[in-house]
Amino acid sequence: MKFNITLVLVLALQLAWAQIPISQARTQAIGSSVTVSGIVTNGSEMGPIRYIQDATAAIPAYPSSGSVPFNVSRGDSITITGDLKDYNGLLEIDPITAVTVHSSGNTLPAPLVIDATQMGESTEGELVELHGITFPAGGQNFAVGTYNFIDSLGNTGVIYVRSSHDLIGDLVPLGQVDLIGIMSQFSFTGVGGYQILPRDVNDLIIPSGILFASGIEQDNITSSGFDLSWVTTQPGTAGVQYGLTSALELGEQTTSTSANSHTVSLSGLNAGEVYYCRPYAVNGTDTAWGNTGVYATQSNSTGRMVAYFNNPVETSVAVNVTAVYLENRFNDTIKAYIDMAQNTLDLAIYNNNDATIVNAINAAEARGVRVRYISESSTANLGLNNLNSSIPRLDANASGIMHNKFIIIDADDAQNAHVITGSTNFSPNNLFDDPNNLVIIQDESLAKAFEMEFNEMWGSDGANFDLNNSKIGNQKLNNTPHRFLIGTSPVELYFSPSDGTTGQIDEAIRSTDNYFSFAVMSFTRDDLGQAIIDVNNQFGTIVQGVIEDVNGTGSEFGPMQSAGVFVRSHGSFPNNMHHKYCIIDMPAGNDPIVVTGSHNWSTSAETVNDENTLIIHDQNIADVFYQEFRRRFDELNIGIEEIAQDGFNLYPNPANDRLYIALNAQNDEMGYRITDISGRVVASESFVSRSGEQLLQIDIAHLNAGTYFITLNGETKRFIVAH
Numbered sequence: 001m002k003f004n005i006t007l008v009l010v011l012a013l014q015l016a017w018a019q020i021p022i023s024q025a026r027t028q029a030i031g032s033s034v035t036v037s038g039i040v041t042n043g044s045e046m047g048p049i050r051y052i053q054d055a056t057a058a059i060p061a062y063p064s065s066g067s068v069p070f071n072v073s074r075g076d077s078i079t080i081t082g083d084l085k086d087y088n089g090l091l092e093i094d095p096i097t098a099v100t101v102h103s104s105g106n107t108l109p110a111p112l113v114i115d116a117t118q119m120g121e122s123t124e125g126e127l128v129e130l131h132g133i134t135f136p137a138g139g140q141n142f143a144v145g146t147y148n149f150i151d152s153l154g155n156t157g158v159i160y161v162r163s164s165h166d167l168i169g170d171l172v173p174l175g176q177v178d179l180i181g182i183m184s185q186f187s188f189t190g191v192g193g194y195q196i197l198p199r200d201v202n203d204l205i206i207p208s209g210i211l212f213a214s215g216i217e218q219d220n221i222t223s224s225g226f227d228l229s230w231v232t233t234q235p236g237t238a239g240v241q242y243g244l245t246s247a248l249e250l251g252e253q254t255t256s257t258s259a260n261s262h263t264v265s266l267s268g269l270n271a272g273e274v275y276y277c278r279p280y281a282v283n284g285t286d287t288a289w290g291n292t293g294v295y296a297t298q299s300n301s302t303g304r305m306v307a308y309f310n311n312p313v314e315t316s317v318a319v320n321v322t323a324v325y326l327e328n329r330f331n332d333t334i335k336a337y338i339d340m341a342q343n344t345l346d347l348a349i350y351n352n353n354d355a356t357i358v359n360a361i362n363a364a365e366a367r368g369v370r371v372r373y374i375s376e377s378s379t380a381n382l383g384l385n386n387l388n389s390s391i392p393r394l395d396a397n398a399s400g401i402m403h404n405k406f407i408i409i410d411a412d413d414a415q416n417a418h419v420i421t422g423s424t425n426f427s428p429n430n431l432f433d434d435p436n437n438l439v440i441i442q443d444e445s446l447a448k449a450f451e452m453e454f455n456e457m458w459g460s461d462g463a464n465f466d467l468n469n470s471k472i473g474n475q476k477l478n479n480t481p482h483r484f485l486i487g488t489s490p491v492e493l494y495f496s497p498s499d500g501t502t503g504q505i506d507e508a509i510r511s512t513d514n515y516f517s518f519a520v521m522s523f524t525r526d527d528l529g530q531a532i533i534d535v536n537n538q539f540g541t542i543v544q545g546v547i548e549d550v551n552g553t554g555s556e557f558g559p560m561q562s563a564g565v566f567v568r569s570h571g572s573f574p575n576n577m578h579h580k581y582c583i584i585d586m587p588a589g590n591d592p593i594v595v596t597g598s599h600n601w602s603t604s605a606e607t608v609n610d611e612n613t614l615i616i617h618d619q620n621i622a623d624v625f626y627q628e629f630r631r632r633f634d635e636l637n638i639g640i641e642e643i644a645q646d647g648f649n650l651y652p653n654p655a656n657d658r659l660y661i662a663l664n665a666q667n668d669e670m671g672y673r674i675t676d677i678s679g680r681v682v683a684s685e686s687f688v689s690r691s692g693e694q695l696l697q698i699d700i701a702h703l704n705a706g707t708y709f710i711t712l713n714g715e716t717k718r719f720i721v722a723h
Helices: 002-018 330-338 355-366 382-386 428-433 444-458 501-510 526-536 557-562 603-607 619-634
Strands: 033-040 050-053 058-061 077-087 090-103 127-133 145-150 156-161 177-185 194-197 217-222 225-243 251-254 259-266 274-283 286-289 293-296 305-309 344-349 370-376 393-396 405-409 418-422 437-442 483-486 489-496 515-520 542-547 566-569 580-584 593-597 611-616 648-651 658-663 668-676 681-689 695-699 706-712 715-721
Touching: 033 090, 058 177, 127 145, 145 603, 156 177, 217 483, 225 286, 251 259, 259 274, 274 444, 293 444, 293 483, 305 619, 330 355, 330 405, 330 418, 330 428, 330 437, 344 355, 344 444, 355 370, 355 382, 370 444, 393 444, 405 444, 418 444, 418 593, 437 619, 444 483, 444 489, 489 501, 489 603, 501 526, 501 580, 501 593, 501 603, 501 611, 515 526, 515 619, 526 542, 526 557, 542 619, 542 715, 557 566, 580 619, 593 619, 648 715, 658 706, 668 695
Parallel strands: 058 090, 156 194, 344 370, 370 393, 515 542, 542 566
Antiparallel strands: 033 050, 033 077, 050 058, 077 090, 127 177, 145 156, 177 194, 217 225, 225 251, 225 259, 225 274, 274 286, 274 293, 305 437, 344 405, 405 418, 418 437, 483 489, 489 611, 515 580, 580 593, 593 611, 648 658, 658 695, 668 681, 668 706, 706 715
């Protein structure tokens, strides 16, 4: 018995000697085994990871392969042993080799009150609190991703909202709030990337009184003004302070009626201009202040929008305009527009290996155009070796990649302001072989918005960049206009990772009434995959898609196929399908929409990469993209042999003048019935399917464009007429 007691005491002393404060553990070499004790400050709301804090510091623990069972809760007092690992800059214990829970329900450590400048290695893993922060994205709804904030001293920081977080879908607060969360880090380079992780809705402490209950909506855009509308939790009178700068120097417009719903009209403004506006509402002595946002008036530009494609398109399905296939001429087209530049030329291009384009840039500088160039440091950019040395070039180097593809020409010239964007890098494969799109828009307001984003990355609005002021990746703020009226077409513009782009794409997808198609190189976002599945399950809706990278980690290809979405793989087809677009309600819809740009539907694009996305509400643009999609989708070996696996199937869908029914049944008397969306029978026929007769052709040229249903042998399927 004495021996056993002695052995227990020896083991206890050994454990005590082995255990060290967390602050000391954080100084040990990667791969070292450490034993620490502390209080767990989060639970399963962050997944399997747990952050442990003692009086000296904090460290996370992650139960990867080889770990012992690890199921601890917020407030547990534990002792844990494991190896130190660096995971994208975050120092953690992984794997976990031993864990002991001493007690539960303990009071958590008091959050350390900091400002954004103290987000770093010295506070990594700790529970922290910041006071009086504002979110530039205030008024959006939280989705998975990063959200920048500005603290009360004007410093910037980032929070990250993970999937399944209970903040998702809630309004990003407008005005000042306090924030509690866990200091963490995520950086592919191991440098920077510090972010605060709120654990639940209680970590956002919102003041009482009159508050904004909605975002700020801009409507009725004209060349001389626009309306701003919002809702508050209590009735009050409203106003908007505004100006050409953030000083809001032009005064304010107010309302005199007390209400919960507010609309303030700004008039007498200049065409093609960007205005800073700060809305507010007053209830007695209590004032709710919104964020200062930026909004654009309509310009006096032509509003001409064109889209080009570098692979063949299916013009037989054109509705109003014929899509243009520029065979081996993307670089010549880009050069032609660069040659139009008279005063300024700004380029933010991920990769450039094309001599024709580089020579055009050099020629622009030679004729007196101010040229500025932002490139990505992780790519070769071999063509830029021949860029004039006098042209200032910022080689972006951040936690993500500078993946933008846009050119801005003469942003301040109403008649010559152009934006060139789309999915195309300036490499030989992307320009000539890989399916890609170019979108070119002549509009001063849009060009100025792109220029504001460029200046934020450039760190200056002058000829030379300022590295001390340059903001790349998740350092950027949501500080550009988002809504435009270009000609008669509404257009939306979003930049990643600051503007909640994925949430905007999700909203566009869910607006589908009858037809949705997409062509995306990389698709790993669960939320967008679920949005497409939900649309596919809507009564009367057709969904079709093409994905290039179907085997990558987290690809949505398999889940969508399993859910019944008609999605095809481009992976085995020649060249890489590099598009990032979707088409909504084209050819038969009231509001045809195209979403396009540089943004793959991935978490990297949403949270760390610099990306640009346009949401274009225009029938002609949707028309030409639809012709591009039909060619990409239909060329993927989708023949009658492949689709005739059920009782019957339809081809093509959407259809133009003829619809084909692929049959499996033989020697049976059959009949079909076609009804419109109201249930009215518009066509029917009886026939006999003889042995070997596998295909029935139906003339639908007499039907109006829209959604229809065909019933055959008790089975009903929907299709769209697209002429």
